[in-house]
Amino acid sequence: MNKLFEAINDQINAEMFSAYLYQAMAADMEDKGFTGIAHWFTAQAQEEMVHAMKFYRYIIERGEKVTLKALEAPQATWKDAKAAFEAALEHEKYITARINNLVKLARKADDYATEIMLHWFVTEQVEEEAHANEILAKIKLMGNAPNAMYLLDRELGARPVLFTMPANTAD
């Protein structure tokens, strides 16, 4: 496997870690009583698994083998919702830098197919950062006030999820 495909394989790990991180944020927000924000982070975690699987499928389609590696344990608690969204935004910036680096590697290798595949992720990262940024801006505007946070929790609880638990296992 060449350097480019090793880096794409590592990106599966980074996306799965993103899912793990956002699920940890969901668990912490649930614990803090923000069920809507927890729901938003669960939906985000699901999207990250889709990102991971896009890279997974791409490696296979190109005739290479996927090798899954160990996942790091994510942080378990954040001071409040604002701190969680700050950490989410920082994490998305880190992922954007990784995607940009993959584009660089694809260009260096004259691998046009990989570069085109990565375009979706370049655009997606603009959205990922924008979403975290928008929510963070709202929290800052509201000064973390409890009644405003209650309304934000309700708003974020309406985010569509990609899949729901089977009826017999849902709570």
Ligand code: FEO
């Ligand atoms: Fe997979 Fe949130 O970027």
